[in-house]
Amino acid sequence: MEYEVQKEINRLNSKINQLEMDLEAQHQHNRAMFARFNERLTELETAMANNARKKSRKTADKTNKSAKDWDDSEFAPGKISAPAFEHITAASILSPEKPKGRQGQHFEPFVAGHLRPNEKPIISLGLRQQQAREEQAFVPVPIPVPMHQAPPPPPKPKKTFTEEYNDIGAAQGIGGEEFAQKFSVRAFSCANMGVRMTRKEAAPIFTDAPTAFKGDFWAVQLKDKRFAVMPNPMLMYDENRHRAGGLVDAFSSNYRGGIFSRVQLVRPAVFTAEGYVWKIVSRGEIKLTA
Numbered sequence: 001m002e003y004e005v006q007k008e009i010n011r012l013n014s015k016i017n018q019l020e021m022d023l024e025a026q027h028q029h030n031r032a033m034f035a036r037f038n039e040r041l042t043e044l045e046t047a048m049a050n051n052a053r054k055k056s057r058k059t060a061d062k063t064n065k066s067a068k069d070w071d072d073s074e075f076a077p078g079k080i081s082a083p084a085f086e087h088i089t090a091a092s093i094l095s096p097e098k099p100k101g102r103q104g105q106h107f108e109p110f111v112a113g114h115l116r117p118n119e120k121p122i123i124s125l126g127l128r129q130q131q132a133r134e135e136q137a138f139v140p141v142p143i144p145v146p147m148h149q150a151p152p153p154p155p156k157p158k159k160t161f162t163e164e165y166n167d168i169g170a171a172q173g174i175g176g177e178e179f180a181q182k183f184s185v186r187a188f189s190c191a192n193m194g195v196r197m198t199r200k201e202a203a204p205i206f207t208d209a210p211t212a213f214k215g216d217f218w219a220v221q222l223k224d225k226r227f228a229v230m231p232n233p234m235l236m237y238d239e240n241r242h243r244a245g246g247l248v249d250a251f252s253s254n255y256r257g258g259i260f261s262r263v264q265l266v267r268p269a270v271f272t273a274e275g276y277v278w279k280i281v282s283r284g285e286i287k288l289t290a
Helices: 002-072 125-137 161-170 176-182 193-198
Strands: 186-190 206-208 217-221 226-231 262-267 269-274 277-282 284-289
Touching (some): 002 193, 217 269, 226 277
Antiparallel strands (some): 186 206, 262 284, 269 277
16 A cells, blocks of 8 residues: 555655656746837837937938038029129119100109000010010920839849848747737647656657747748648747757757757658658758857
């Protein structure tokens, strides 16, 4: 009887140790996610501050240029010269007598801004000739029509599957939801991860994850019931996922310990799925950066 009790106590202690290790792994993951969020927030604040400084600098340069252009123009204060006809007075234009001769026809008989009674405005003959010459000389200029329009810019090359995946890794998981929906991603994880934390020799058992964002692996279906498989780029890459989670079994990488937030896909792994159980066909390759 004592043997059975001691055996049950040992089993419970083992279970408690495993739960403590899972809790510590989750705490490490939360700390890494919080650090990644602070880093991203700092980058956004720096970008906004730089953009504000650039706009302020452009506004100041534009204001200084406008002021300089005004100072250099001929209409600036101190640069306007007196007109050539400054010596002409009102008395020389308005005369109590009707002007005589051909020269007097250049002035219209106004008094206090109105025509005198029984008098019609006189239009200078020279002015009529000048208007006729201007009307004859006016020739409408047709708007030139370009013979050949510039060709439209070539379309941007479409990104490959690997390039779109690496964009998510470079952006620390941003865009992962759109990627998962676009390629109908299936997700799976190592079902015996807790056992492999204490028994490293245990082989990994990969089964479907409840959602695409909780699985350690993402899979996109190929031909012949095969899948291209890559790590979930929205999760931090740490020791638990690498060893116990089975990523080391599916990918060769530059991982030597630590926590990484960016995953770059060099070559996807190939898996097959039988029901909800996944099996490795060939290993892939990834590169990790902080």
